[in-house]
Amino acid sequence: MRKVLINMCVVAVLVTTVTVVEKCVAVDYVTLDPPFWEGDVSLVKNTTFEVIADNSGNTYIISSTTALGALDAASRQGGFDYSVNDEWYAQFGSLLIDSIAGTENQGMDGWQYWVNYPDDPLPWVGADNYELENGDTVDFFYGGYGITPDTSSKLIRIHVNLVEDNVPPEVEIVKPSKGGVYIFDREIVIMPGNAAFVLGAITVEVNVMDTLSGVEKVVFYVDDVLKEEITEGTYTWLWDEPVIGMHELKVIAYDELENLGDAERIIWIFSL
Numbered sequence: 559m560r561k562v563l564i565n566m567c568v569v570a571v572l573v574t575t576v577t578v579v580e581k582c583v584a585v586d587y588v589t590l591d592p593p594f595w596e597g598d599v600s601l602v603k604n605t606t607f608e609v610i611a612d613n614s615g616n617t618y619i620i621s622s623t624t625a626l627g628a629l630d631a632a633s634r635q636g637g638f639d640y641s642v643n644d645e646w647y648a649q650f651g652s653l654l655i656d657s658i659a660g661t662e663n664q665g666m667d668g669w670q671y672w673v674n675y676p677d678d679p680l681p682w683v684g685a686d687n688y689e690l691e692n693g694d695t696v697d698f699f700y701g702g703y704g705i706t707p708d709t710s711s712k713l714i715r716i717h718v719n720l721v722e723d724n725v726p727p728e729v730e731i732v733k734p735s736k737g738g739v740y741i742f743d744r745e746i747v748i749m750p751g752n753a754a755f756v757l758g759a760i761t762v763e764v765n766v767m768d769t770l771s772g773v774e775k776v777v778f779y780v781d782d783v784l785k786e787e788i789t790e791g792t793y794t795w796l797w798d799e800p801v802i803g804m805h806e807l808k809v810i811a812y813d814e815l816e817n818l819g820d821a822e823r824i825i826w827i828f829s830l
């Protein structure tokens with residue numbers, strides 16, 4: 559319906575400028591129609607995300623490639639929120655979606671979902687248990703019994719791409735920098751060459767980026783001896799131990815699918 563009316567506007571523009579005004583009023587009206595959000599999301603295979611049930615505060619780990627995973631990705635992309643509750647989890651093994659974008663289930667009206675409407679039948683499992691296939695379209699729609707995506711008052715239409723993450727994280731050792739000279743953790747000067755020169759303890763700082771599944775952990779090694787492992791927050795490690803001479807600092811970052819990227823720095827250090 560939406561497309562038809564928009565096309566009418568385009569035709570009207572071509573035919574006469576007088577009708578443009580009338581038809582474009584129709585377009586304003588059309589923008590109020592569902593879907594209020596429609597877009598593509600990329601869901602990374604073999605990854606999970608966490609949701610917290612708003613009634614109990616319990617955390618659930620859900621497959622990213624489920625219908626709920628599509629809603630989660632769409633909500634971040636579209637800048638709207640959603641909430642789930644686990645009132646019926648013990649009985650049905652599923653979470654219930656109780657609000658999307660500020661519209662809450664109320665009385666007989668509630669949120670339902672449908673994958674590949676109208677070609678496929680209405681699903682009979684919870685959105686957190688429905689595994690999607692590449693190219694699926696997921697509709698979350700609001701209303702009472704017998705409502706469909708076509709007749710609902712609010713509709714979110716999500717086009718799903720399933721992707722693999724084979725790309726390792728990018729890692730950069732920011733501090734100590736290439737050729738940096740540090741005295742008690744402060745950079746004094748940058749020298750030519752690749753090695754860093756350190757007097758006293760130093761805070762190692764690392765930038766890590768992973769575009770698909772996200773950074774799982776960052777591990778710091780000196781001469782292949784594990785020194786620190788960080789799973790969240792900022793990726794820094796205070797290297798504070800008696801050590802003298804040339805050593806190799808190595809940082810390895812893993813994404814959620816265990817792809818790994820690394821960076822190294824040769825450091826001349828004198829620390830007591």
Ligand SMILES: [Ca+2]
Pocket residue numbers: 723724725726727768769770771772813817
């Ligand atoms: Ca990755």
